[in-house]
Structure formats: structure tokens, C-alpha cells
Amino acid sequence: xxxxxxxxxxxxxxxxxxxxxxxxxxxxxxxxxxxxxxxxxxxxxxxxxxxxxxxxxxxxxxxxxxxxxxxxxxxxxxxxxxxxxxxxxxxxxxxxxxxxxxxxxxxxxxxxxxxxxxxxxxxxxxxxxxxxxxxxxxxxxxxxxxxxxxxxxxxxxxxxxxxxxxxxxxxxxxxxxxxxxxxxxxxxxxxxxxxxxxxxxxxxxxxxxxxxxxxxxxxxxxxxxxxxxxxxxxxxxxxxxxxxxxxxxxxxxxxxxxxxxxxxxxxxxxxxx
Amino acid sequence: xxxxxxxxxxxxxxxxxxxxxxxxxxxxxxxxxxxxxxxxxxxxxxxxxxxxxxxxxxxxxxxxxxxxxxxxxxxxxxxxxxxxxxxxxxxxxxxxxxxxxxxxxxxxxx
Numbered sequence: 302x303x304x305x306x307x308x309x310x311x312x313x314x315x316x317x318x319x320x321x322x323x324x325x326x327x328x329x330x331x332x333x334x335x336x337x338x339x340x341x342x343x344x345x346x347x348x349x350x351x352x353x354x355x356x357x358x359x360x361x362x363x364x365x366x367x368x369x370x371x372x373x374x375x376x377x378x379x380x381x382x383x384x385x386x387x388x389x390x391x392x393x394x395x396x397x398x399x400x401x402x403x404x405x406x407x408x409x410x411x412x413x414x415x416x417x418x419x420x421x422x423x424x425x426x427x428x429x430x431x432x433x434x435x436x437x438x439x440x441x442x443x444x445x446x447x448x449x450x451x452x453x454x455x456x457x458x459x460x461x462x463x464x465x466x467x468x469x470x471x472x473x474x475x476x477x478x479x480x481x482x483x484x485x486x487x488x489x490x491x492x493x494x495x496x497x498x499x500x501x502x503x504x505x506x507x508x509x510x511x512x513x514x515x516x517x518x519x520x521x522x523x524x525x526x527x528x529x530x531x532x533x534x535x536x537x538x539x540x541x542x543x544x545x546x547x548x549x550x551x552x553x554x555x556x557x558x559x560x561x562x563x564x565x566x567x568x569x570x571x572x573x574x
Numbered sequence: 575x576x577x578x579x580x581x582x583x584x585x586x587x588x589x590x591x592x593x594x595x596x597x598x599x600x601x602x603x604x605x606x607x608x609x610x611x612x613x614x615x616x617x618x619x620x621x622x623x624x625x626x627x628x629x630x631x632x633x634x635x636x637x638x639x640x641x642x643x644x645x646x647x648x649x650x651x652x653x654x655x656x657x658x659x660x661x662x663x664x665x666x667x668x669x670x671x672x673x674x675x676x677x678x679x680x681x682x683x684x
Binding site: 304307308311355356364367368371430431434435438439442500501503504506512513514517519524525539540541542543546 | 629630631633637638639640641642643644646647651652653654656658659661663666668669670671672
């Protein structure tokens with residue numbers, strides 16, 4: 302029961318932390334809750350469909366299609382996070398200084414609502430399909446099923462609570478620094494997701510690895526440890542990255558920063574630094 | 575049915591023979607990887623066929639190899655690793671972290 306809880310906690314953690322960060326980062330935007338909630342629901346639906354596909358057409362869907370879908374979902378999330386951050390670096394100051402008057406002011410602009418929804422969708426769908434597959438197998442597994450199901454569900458709740466704590470922690474950051482901190486968080490998060498996507502594209506045989514294990518810090522901080530996993534989600538920590546992952550990480554980081562600086566305008570530089 | 579299985583086995587054997595050095599099978603049985611220690615040559619792309627004989631799904635995952643793939647209960651899938659440098663690479667089941675194994679990559683000539 303406990304081990305099931307731990308597994309589900311790990312599966313839910315990534316989505317939960319990502320949602321916490323985008324919820325924090327979009328503070329002050331009207332109706333964001335509704336968009337994020339619909340993204341989560343669509344993500345669950347997508348996860349269920351993927352899980353069913355994986356179960357039904359096991360051999361057709363497994364292997365490369367699975368890796369390609371994961372890569373596509375991750376890269377979609379990276380694109381949306383970039384859009385969100387670029388938009389925020391252009392409007393963030395406005396949001397923090399005139400948070401009250403925001404509604405009408407920014408309404409006319411193209412707000413990153415769709416981005417919010419799609420990021421949530423991607424985050425939930427990505428790990429969610431694995432969680433659904435696992436819980437489903439337990440639920441239909443007969444003996445011990447209900448016991449393990451309770452364990453699994455408590456893991457889900459613990460994962461969601463962790464995200465909630467991160468969100469509440471983010472809200473405590475003084476307004477002056479708030480958008481600076483969250484845009485950095487999103488920048489690192491997106492770079493990490495891009496590195497994960499590179500791993501899947503390599504797995505599917507579409508990209509060379511450019512060397513396995515450019516460095517290996519498993520001895521210092523194992524990716525298996527809880528802290529290692531937190532860092533993996535939050536800043537994309539990989540203990541033993543391949544060359545292509547390092548390249549994707551650096552490339553995403555640099556191009557996103559460049560876009561934020563370009564479209565954020567001069568006065569916004571402070572918000573990013 | 576038996577005939578089909580025999581044919582399939584024969585086909586598998588012949589394709590195995592052609593790819594002898596580059597394909598290995600990893601079976602999941604009673605919550606264990608078997609064999610739990612795989613050995614492959616360095617510098618060669620290797621196909622690992624993962625056959626899950628248990629009812630529970632398995633997520634073959636390796637941080638060292640950046641590989642991650644779900645194998646449904648009573649299902650099978652294949653995954654490519656490498657070309658790899660000599661060394662040891664850990665893998666595990668993300669749905670059951672007690673289930674793990676290693677891939678030892680040996681340099682040619684050893």
C-alpha cells in the first residue's frame with residue numbers, strides 16, 4: 302500500500318509542480334483558474350485515451366509511438382511555456398503594478414489563456430496516462446486491489462498537496478520580485494522539459510545521443526532520490542545526461558531568454574534578471 | 575495456433591540469428607527482470623525486447639540511458655539503446671523501484 306502511494310506520488314508530482322508554477326506565474330490574470338481546470342480535465346481525458354490505447358493495441362502503440370507522443374507532448378508544453386513567458390515579460394510589470402485595473406487593460410491583448418490550458422493539458426496527460434494505466438491494473442487486479450487502490454489515491458492526493466504548497470510558497474514572494482522569480486522558474490522548467498523530449502526523440506531513433514553520460518553526478522545526487530526528482534522537474538536536473546539533452550537544454554534556455562528580452566522591451570529587463 | 579506459434583518462433587529465431595549480437599530479450603516474470611544483468615558490446619546499437627509476463631504493467635526506465643517505456647501487462651515492446659561506451663548502466667521499473675537491473679557494456683576485445 303505504501304509503495305503504491307509512493308509510485309503514484311512520483312507520477313503526479315511532475316504535473317502538480319508544473320501546474321503550481323503556471324498558476325503562480327499567471328497570478329492576476331482573470332479567469333485563469335477556469336482555463337487551468339479545463340486543461341486538467343482534458344489532460345485526464347487524454348491520459349485515459351492513451352492508457353486504453355496502450356492496453357488494447359499494446360504492440361502497435363508501444364515502442365516508438367509511445368516515445369514520439371511523449372516527445373510531442375513535452376515539446377508542445379515547451380512552446381506554450383515560451384509563449385507564456387514572453388507574454389509575461391511584456392505585460393508582467395503591468396500586472397504587478399496595476400493588478401487591480403488589469404481586467405480591462407489587458408483584455409484586449411492576446412492573453413496566454415490557451416497557453417495556460419495547453420500547458421496543464423500536457424502536464425497532466427504526460428504522467429497521467431502512466432498513472433491511469435497503473436491504477437487501472439491495480440483496480441482490476443483482484444486480491445489486495447482495494448488496499449493498493451487506497452494507497453494509490455493517497456499518493457495522488459499527496460502529489461497534489463505538494464503542488465499546492467509550492468503554489469502557496471510562490472505567492473509569498475514579494476510582488477516586486479514575483480514575476481522575475483516565476484519567469485526564471487518557467488525558463489528552467491521549459492529547458493528541462495525540452496531535455497526530456499530530446500531523450501524521447503533519441504529513444505525513438507530520430508536524434509543521435511551525441512554521447513551518453515556527458516557527466517555523471519549520480520553519486521552526488523541520485524535522480525532516484527526525492528530531492529533529485531524535485532530538481533529534475535523544477536530545473537531539469539539529469540544526473541547522467543546525453544549530449545543531445547544538454548544541447549536541447551541549453552538551446553531552449555538561450556532562445557527563450559532571447560525571445561523574452563526581445564519582446565519584453567528594455568524596461569522589462571529588470572523583471573527577467 | 576500451435577503452428578502459428580512455431581512459425582513465429584522460427585521467424586524470431588532466424589531474425590535473431592541475423593541480429594544475434596544486437597538483440598536481447600528481457601523478460602519480466604513474477605516482479606523480477608530476467609536476466610537482471612545484461613551484457614552488451616560497446617559501440618553497437620542494441621535492441622532490447624521487453625516481454626512482460628505479469629499482469630501488472632511495467633515501466634522500464636533508466637536515468638543512465640534516458641530511456642522510459644511502459645510495457646502493459648502480458649504485453650511486449652522493444653527499445654533501442656546505444657551505441658554505448660563501456661560502463662554500467664542501471665535500469666528499473668518505475669512502477670516498482672525494487673525491481674531493477676544493470677546493463678554492462680563491455681569494450682570490444684575484452
